[in-house]
Amino acid sequence: MNILVRHPVVAGALAFVASASILVLANDVWLMRLTELLIWILFAASLNFLISFSGMVSFGHAAYFGLGCYGFALSAKAGVPIIVAVMIGPLVATFAAAIYGALCVRLNKIYFAMLTLACAEITYSVIHQWYDLTGGDTGLTQFAPPSLDLGARGFALLVLACCAGGLLVIRLVLNAPLGLVIRSVGENPGRAAALGFSQRQVQWVAFVIAGSLAGVAGTLYSAFQGNAFPDYAGMRFSLAPLVMVILGGLGSFFGPVIGAIVEKGLTGVLSHYVVFWELIMGVVVITVTVYSPHGFWGLIKRVINKGAPRG
Amino acid sequence: MLIMKDVWASYGHIEALHGINLEVHAGEVVCLIGRNGAGKTSTVRAIVQDEIRVMKGTVEFFGKSLVNLPRREVIRSGIGYVPEDRRVFASLTVAENLSVPRSYGTSRLFDLNEVYELFPKLKELRARVAGVLSGGEQQMLSIARSLLTNPQLLVLDEPHEGLAPVITQQVIAAVNRLKSKGVSMLISEQHVRLIRECADRVYVIDRGHTVFTGTVEELDANTEIARKYLMVTRDSITSERM
Numbered sequence: 001m002n003i004l005v006r007h008p009v010v011a012g013a014l015a016f017v018a019s020a021s022i023l024v025l026a027n028d029v030w031l032m033r034l035t036e037l038l039i040w041i042l043f044a045a046s047l048n049f050l051i052s053f054s055g056m057v058s059f060g061h062a063a064y065f066g067l068g069c070y071g072f073a074l075s076a077k078a079g080v081p082i083i084v085a086v087m088i089g090p091l092v093a094t095f096a097a098a099i100y101g102a103l104c105v106r107l108n109k110i111y112f113a114m115l116t117l118a119c120a121e122i123t124y125s126v127i128h129q130w131y132d133l134t135g136g137d138t139g140l141t142q143f144a145p146p147s148l149d150l151g152a153r154g155f156a157l158l159v160l161a162c163c164a165g166g167l168l169v170i171r172l173v174l175n176a177p178l179g180l181v182i183r184s185v186g187e188n189p190g191r192a193a194a195l196g197f198s199q200r201q202v203q204w205v206a207f208v209i210a211g212s213l214a215g216v217a218g219t220l221y222s223a224f225q226g227n228a229f230p231d232y233a234g235m236r237f238s239l240a241p242l243v244m245v246i247l248g249g250l251g252s253f254f255g256p257v258i259g260a261i262v263e264k265g266l267t268g269v270l271s272h273y274v275v276f277w278e279l280i281m282g283v284v285v286i287t288v289t290v291y292s293p294h295g296f297w298g299l300i301k302r303v304i305n306k307g308a309p310r311g
Numbered sequence: 312m313l314i315m316k317d318v319w320a321s322y323g324h325i326e327a328l329h330g331i332n333l334e335v336h337a338g339e340v341v342c343l344i345g346r347n348g349a350g351k352t353s354t355v356r357a358i359v360q361d362e363i364r365v366m367k368g369t370v371e372f373f374g375k376s377l378v379n380l381p382r383r384e385v386i387r388s389g390i391g392y393v394p395e396d397r398r399v400f401a402s403l404t405v406a407e408n409l410s411v412p413r414s415y416g417t418s419r420l421f422d423l424n425e426v427y428e429l430f431p432k433l434k435e436l437r438a439r440v441a442g443v444l445s446g447g448e449q450q451m452l453s454i455a456r457s458l459l460t461n462p463q464l465l466v467l468d469e470p471h472e473g474l475a476p477v478i479t480q481q482v483i484a485a486v487n488r489l490k491s492k493g494v495s496m497l498i499s500e501q502h503v504r505l506i507r508e509c510a511d512r513v514y515v516i517d518r519g520h521t522v523f524t525g526t527v528e529e530l531d532a533n534t535e536i537a538r539k540y541l542m543v544t545r546d547s548i549t550s551e552r553m
Contacts, residue, residue, distance in 0.1 A: 184400045
């Protein structure tokens with residue numbers, strides 16, 4: 001087990017093969033659940049890239065998720081071929097991240113977080129109120145064939161490929177010279193400036209990367225659900241990946257994967273049996289934050305390291 | 312290469328420098344000395360435009376004004392800066408820390424191999440996370456990282472601050488190695504031994520202005536300056552020398 005922690009590429013490849021096998025074997029109900037989970041993993045991983053490695057806590061990451069949804073939905077509704085529409089979603093999100101990012105990275109810490117929230121609220125309001133274009137509250141439906149005509153299993157495998165691809169992109173960026181600079185700025189902007197780097201430029205690049213990956217997740221979510229609603233750019237969709245990142249463990253690459261599994265698993269089970277399930281979720285988040293700041297991934301690593309032979 | 316003329320600078324409304332004059336020539340090692348709070352760090356910060364604002368006077372590097380330039384532009388113009396707190400990127404390994412800098416200089420004097428040759432300890436520790444290194448090792452890493460920008464002038468702010476005496480020796484050795492390679496340095500320092508072993512010239516700073524300029528020997532000869540501004544006597548200088 002310890003070897004998997006030490007060699008994340010091997011762990012990732014094994015996880016990919018195992019996930020694909022599960023998707024091939026899963027029944028329809030589980031197929032739907034797992035497809036949604038994979039989309040959330042990608043969304044949470046994009047936010048984790050921003051928070052854990054770039055030093056930017058965003059309260060409005062749903063803006064790019066929502067714009068990914070609407071970019072895809074509106075272009076598909078306009079008659080653009082599906083294959084092109086699928087690419088337009090992330091492009092819209094990337095474009096918005098470039099604009100919002102240029103504004104947000106001018107500030108730091110809580111001011112940055114509040115600005116991201118403001119940008120997301122603007123996006124939500126525009127989507128919500130531009131009835132003629134977005135359908136307002138009623139949202140958009142029937143703009144693309146179910147599961148993009150790939151069948152539920154084919155679509156699930158596409159989502160798995162996108163999720164794995166997204167994680168791979170994050171991993172490659174983090175280990176590339178660009179990623180080292182992003183991590184340096186995220187850890188200590190002043191010291192990075194003492195090496196001649198512009199904090200704003202570096203953070204803007206990281207912001208755009210995170211926004212575009214959220215856009216990919218949003219596009220897949222819209223295709224999966226077969227609809228697009230303003231809520232997808234709203235506060236609830238900004239908080240959910242934040243909770244996943246915290247539950248999984250800040251500062252770790254695999255944290256959001258574990259966080260998304262825990263969050264979706266707990267939500268699924270609790271909401272089935274408990275009326276006030278959100279109350280219990282809140283207690284879980286508080287407990288993890290206080291007693292295990294490195295989240296469930298931190299716990300898993302601790303257990304693995306304990307079991308590993310010493311020396 | 313670096314000329315500061317009558318520099319007045321402040322942190323917000325609080326004035327810290329009241330007329331600093333300083334010059335560093337190519338290949339020279341210049342030390343700034345003075346008591347705590349005299350303005351050594353503020354002088355260094357006024358050069359690299361770090362948190363302090365120059366209100367009056369000129370700071371020129373090869374004839375180019377540095378006043379009000381963004382810090383990154385100062386660094387890119389060829390000044391390597393190792394700040395007082397020498398903070399490394401704690402979550403990155405030593406090798407990753409050394410992969411972060413870009414070379415801005417034209418000399419290309421330092422690459423990774425050269426730096427490992429200068430600081431062999433860093434090569435041994437290259438796979439280790441920088442956050443767990445000792446203070447001295449972090450200082451080495453911090454200096455090495457700045458060298459990889461291939462600066463024409465290396466500015467070190469109190470490189471011995473908070474280090475054990477045995478580590479201090481390593482830092483002195485490192486500075487001497489750099490000096491032998493012809494690296495120009497400006498060092499804000501209180502450690503008399505480093506000043507004696509490395510400095511070509513010394514500036515004594517007090518209450519934000521320059522009160523003495525000269526060689527170490529000239530400083531030795533001027534007991535009035537040593538007593539008044541450094542709170543050291545000839546006896547203490549001599550004992551430090553021994």
